[in-house]
Structures are given as C-alpha cells and as structure tokens.
Amino acid sequence: METQSLEHVIYASVSTQDFGAPQLTELLEKARVANERAGLTGMLLHTDSDGSFFQVLEGEPAAIDHLLQKLSRDVRHSHLTILIREPIAERAFADWTMGFASVSPEKLRKISGLNDFFSGGSCFTDLDAGRAKRLLVAFSEGSWRPKHLGAKSTAA
Numbered sequence: 259m260e261t262q263s264l265e266h267v268i269y270a271s272v273s274t275q276d277f278g279a280p281q282l283t284e285l286l287e288k289a290r291v292a293n294e295r296a297g298l299t300g301m302l303l304h305t306d307s308d309g310s311f312f313q314v315l316e317g318e319p320a321a322i323d324h325l326l327q328k329l330s331r332d333v334r335h336s337h338l339t340i341l342i343r344e345p346i347a348e349r350a351f352a353d354w355t356m357g358f359a360s361v362s363p364e365k366l367r368k369i370s371g372l373n374d375f376f377s378g379g380s381c382f383t384d385l386d387a388g389r390a391k392r393l394l395v396a397f398s399e400g401s402w403r404p405k406h407l408g409a410k411s412t413a414a
C-alpha cells in the first residue's frame with residue numbers, strides 16, 4: 259500500500275538514431291537500475307517500423323519531473339510529446355522497473371479501437387489522450403504483457 263502521491267505520465271517521441279537490440283538493451287539496463295532507485299515503474303513501447311517510442315512512467319511527481327528533464331535533453335529521441343499526465347490511485351506496472359515491447363505495425367493495427375488510427379499511417383506522437391489510454395490498456399491487460407522483459411522478478 260503506497261502512501262505518497264502517485265502520478266503517471268505518458269509520452270511519445272521519435273528516435274533520432276537507429277535503435278537495434280543492442281541500443282535498446284543498453285538503454286533499458288540503465289533505465290531499470292535508475293528507475294528502481296527513483297521509485298519509478300512503467301513500460302516502453304518501440305516500433306521498429308518508424309522508430310517511435312511510447313512510454314508510461316509511474317511514481318512520485320518529483321521523480322517524474324526529474325526524469326522528464328533528462329528525457330527532454332536526451333538527443334537519442336526528439337518530438338517528445340506528453341499525451342497524459344494525471345494522478346493515479348495505484349500503479350498499473352507495479353512490478354516493472356521498465357517493461358518493454360517492440361511492436362510491429364501489424365500488432366498495432368489489431369488493437370481494438372485503434373485499427374483505423376494505425377492503419378492510416380499515424381505514429382505514437384499523433385495519439386491523443388483517449389487513444390493513448392486505449393494503447394495503455396491494450397498493453398497492460400493484453401496478451402503482450404507476459405511475454406515481455408522488465409518485471410522485477412525477471413533477471414533480464
């Protein structure tokens with residue numbers, strides 16, 4: 259049971275460099291250590307088709323602010339667009355210092371309620387708050403979840 263105030267922020271961004279498996283692994287390894295220390299949890303989606311990111315960060319407002327400042331200075335991505343920031347009653351990714359999934363356009367087009375959006379060639383930075391929530395729900399409750407690394411119990 260958490261007593262401090264909790265928020266989540268959901269943002270999208272576009273990578274400015276090639277993010278293959280080695281780059282993503284390095285990013286996630288560092289992020290998970292830092293997030294554990296800062297009390298942050300969440301998940302990161304990356305599309306290999308257009309290189310855009312979608313990230314959910316959960317934690318105390320000050321910890322989120324601190325990381326957002328770093329993220330906005332990080333030259334490995336650009337067009338950082340905050341889609342949602344609001345208080346939450348509990349974490350959706352309590353056991354994840356940073357979950358991760360690489361998603362194909364086919365997978366995105368199969369998400370109920372987002373088929374038209376992604377079929378039209380839109381990317382994460384085009385999402386509005388409502389669509390961002392749909393994607394969050396699809397990820398947190400959907401069949402993708404158990405397959406991905408980043409759970410605190412996972413050694414990855």
Ligand SMILES: Cc1cc2nc3c(=O)[nH]c(=O)nc-3n(C[C@H](O)[C@H](O)[C@H](O)COP(=O)(O)O)c2cc1C
Binds near residue numbers: 285
């Ligand atoms: C798409 C993306 C997601 C990131 N996610 C995190 C994260 O969850 N936690 C984190 O500490 N750093 C994350 N980073 C790295 C930060 O931008 C930054 O490099 C890191 O916090 C180290 O900052 P520092 O060198 O100023 O200490 C991410 C970077 C990118 C490009």
